Amino acid sequence: MNRKLEDSNDEKGRHTVVLRTALLGCGSVGSQVARILLEEADSLEERIGARLELTGIAVRDTNAIRDVELPPELFTTNATALVKDADIVIELMGGIEPAKTLILAAIENGASVVTGNKALLAQHGPALYEKADAAGVQLSYEAAVAGAVPIVRPIRDSLSGDKITRVLGIVNGTTNYILDQMDSTGVKFYDALADAQQLGYAEADPTADVDGHDAASKAAILATLSFHTRFRLDRVFCEGIRHITAEDIAAAKDAGYVIKLLAIAERTTTGDGDEGVSVRVHPSLLRRTHPLAAVHGAFNAVFVEAEGAGELMFYGQGAGGVPTASAVLGDVVSAARRLVLGGPGRTEIASAEIRPLPIDTVMTSYAIGVEVVDESGVLASIASLFAGRGVSIESMHQSTGQSAQGSAELRFVTHRARESALAATVRDLADMDVVKTVISVLRVEGE
Known part of the structure; x- marks a missing residue:
């Protein structure tokens, strides 16, 4: 349904089309959007061919302190009334409700919707897309995946005639800052987290970031765009970075790798040859020569591999x-x-309708750290165990000066193998008499 646009005359008497624009939420992003809509109204009108009239800003507390000074008469707590009379609704309030109800109301009223709500899209995106398609309105969400990084439109439009095979993304600035600090300075996880909180990169409750939930929501959106199949959040394997130690970082550096929290969506096949897509988030080792390894601080980047275009990176x-x-x-x-x-x-x-595949079907490599009894024959018995599972060892490194008396620390990197075989190998390692403990297990990606 297309709304009848409002006509009016501007202050110079010129005829112009007015688009009534409602803003839901006025946090750090919303306040800047409001400022630009007001300060750049003339410039935006020249680009659009219509004037964007900010009709109101829905907030919980009209008296709260904002990042930007805005006209107080714009603020309202009645979001429902604001949405009902809008041509464009900008939803930046976050969360599932009331955002979902308000977006559905906007769509039913024939308004176009712009949102940055990755959690909502990851959980209820398919239903919202269907409603927007049926109503003939636009639902846009560039800001939901990687902030200012333009990735939604390039995948949806520029690569729509190509076949994407894999997407690797650093899509959470908080975790990238933490891991980058651990890599560059040698600090431990909780010290890097405290630094990120002090700088405003991490919330007081960092769970959504460090446990991978924020990145998982974005992975579901990227997978939906890249493979033209609607992937729900519950199809995304998710593992965070709390268990990453300074020793893991140092061992990775010694071997020529860096650890990043990656959102991955890739075409893969099962052992029976059935094709599908694996969508997952977990800390991964990347060779330092990989373009994503050079993404520092709180920056984001998405690395796309396509049959025709080859390798592309958006940063x-x-x-x-x-x-x-x-x-x-x-x-x-x-x-x-x-x-x-x-x-x-x-x-x-x-x-x-591409089948979502569980993580145990993917082909990957493992970096495995184990503490073993320091005696002859240990390495041979471990190598035999790997071979029994059909997993070959690419490299092995023995750490010195870190293990207890009578123990040795070994770090292995495997060749690519099925996740299920690698996981079984780790379980067998933990049961060996010569293995005191499995120190760490990380996947190696980007090969």
Whole structure:
């Protein structure tokens, strides 16, 4: 359903089309979006061919202190009324409810929707996309995946004629900052986390970031875009970074690797040859020559591999009010142009039905650290165990000066093998009499 646009005359008496724009949420991103809509109204009108009129900002507390000074008369607690009268609704309040109900109401009223709500899209995206398609309105979400990094439109539009085979993404700035600090300075996890919290990169409760949930939501969105199949959040394997130690970081560095929390979506096959897609988030070792290894601090990057285009990387600021507002406004301009020119809305292409595959079907490599009894024959018995599982060892390194008396620390990197075989190998290792403990297990990606 296309709304009838409002016509008016500007202060110079010129005829113009007005697009009533409602903003839901006024945090660090929302306040910057509001500022730009007000300060750059003339410039945006020139690009769009219509004037964006900010009709109101829905918030919980109209008297709260904001990052930007905005006209107080814009604030309201009645989000429902604001949405009902809008041509474009910008949802930046986060969470599942009331955001879901308000977005559905906007769609039913014929409004285009711009959102940065990755948690909502990961859980309820398929239902929202279907509603938007049925209503013929636009649902845009560039800011939901990697902040200011333009990745949604390139995958959805520029690569729509290609076949994407794999996507690797550093899509959470908090965890990338923590791991980068551990790698560059040698600090332990909780010291790097405290530093990230002091700088404002991490929340007081960092669970969503360090346990991988934020990245998992983004992985579900990336997989849906890349493989034209609607992937739900419960299909994403998720593992965080709390267990990463300074010793893991040092061992990775010695072997020529860096540890990153990666969101991965890739085409793969089962042992029976059935094709599907694996979507997962976990800390991974990357060779320092890989482009993603050079992503430092709180920056984000997404590395795409496609049959025709080959390897592509998109890099930039993954968070922050001003950078993320840039992505939001890009969607707003696109939606506004569609309203002015007419035509159906654009959400995502989900015409395929590719089977989601569990993580035990993927091909990967393991970096395994074990503490063993320091006696002859140990290495041979471990190598025999690996061979029995059909897993070969690419490299082995023995750490010195870190193990207890009578013990030795060994670090192995395997060749690529099925995840199920690698996991079984680790379980067998833990049961060996000569193995005192399995210190760490990390996957090696980007090979």
